[in-house]
Amino acid sequence: GIATAENSRANMVMLGAMTQASAFIDPEAIKAVISATLGHKYPQLLEGNLRAFDRGFAELELHQLVCTLEHEPPAPHRAASPLGYENAPMGGTIINPGNTVLKDLSPTRMGRIPIYDRSLCINCGKCEYTCPDFCYTFAGGIDHKNRRGQVLVGIDYRYCKGCLRCVEACPTEALTTGDDEEEYVAEHGFSQLGASPPKKDGET
Numbered sequence: 001g002i003a004t005a006e007n008s009r010a011n012m013v014m015l016g017a018m019t020q021a022s023a024f025i026d027p028e029a030i031k032a033v034i035s036a037t038l039g040h041k042y043p044q045l046l047e048g049n050l051r052a053f054d055r056g057f058a059e060l061e062l063h064q065l066v067c068t069l070e071h072e073p074p075a076p077h078r079a080a081s082p083l084g085y086e087n088a089p090m091g092g093t094i095i096n097p098g099n100t101v102l103k104d105l106s107p108t109r110m111g112r113i114p115i116y117d118r119s120l121c122i123n124c125g126k127c128e129y130t131c132p133d134f135c136y137t138f139a140g141g142i143d144h145k146n147r148r149g150q151v152l153v154g155i156d157y158r159y160c161k162g163c164l165r166c167v168e169a170c171p172t173e174a175l176t177t178g179d180d181e182e183e184y185v186a187e188h189g190f191s192q193l194g195a196s197p198p199k200k201d202g203e204t
Ligand code: SF4
Pocket: 120, 121, 122, 123, 124, 125, 126, 127, 128, 152, 169, 170, 171, 172, 174, 175
């Protein structure tokens, strides 16, 4: 809600709320740190994030939850990990490569996604170089000038955190900012898991 309205991250709203809840942290000191760090790196994002902090601080509501159950709920059970200090890989090394490919990062988005219009795309690849999360997939095909080459196949929204850097990088209007709607994502998203490998020269 607040983060979407102020074009910030939810963390900034939570930081404001936690500052308020602590009752001893000086909000001006926190804002000075935000200004010095975020303002230095991304000055264009500072204003919205400071507003989000202020709103988190001012709009915090504290509720006391009272358990109305007649019986105590069962104690939470956590299955024992198959790995412990005796059998874990050396140094905690992750030994199954590509294990993050199945992770769906959609919940980390803040209500906005890049919207792709193929008719305006010149397949320059700037979106792919810019995206920090490898959401863009190119494959061999026929490009916008009817030549064989690498063409943008689509966006895998499961890895997209909605930073919109790709929209800024796109030199045409092929990428614009839109609302993160489940139906749109389901209909227009591209799944890299089901992607065919790019075609080699000479293949049709
Ligand atoms: S940056 Fe824009 S024009 Fe270039 S490939 Fe990506 S979507 Fe297409």
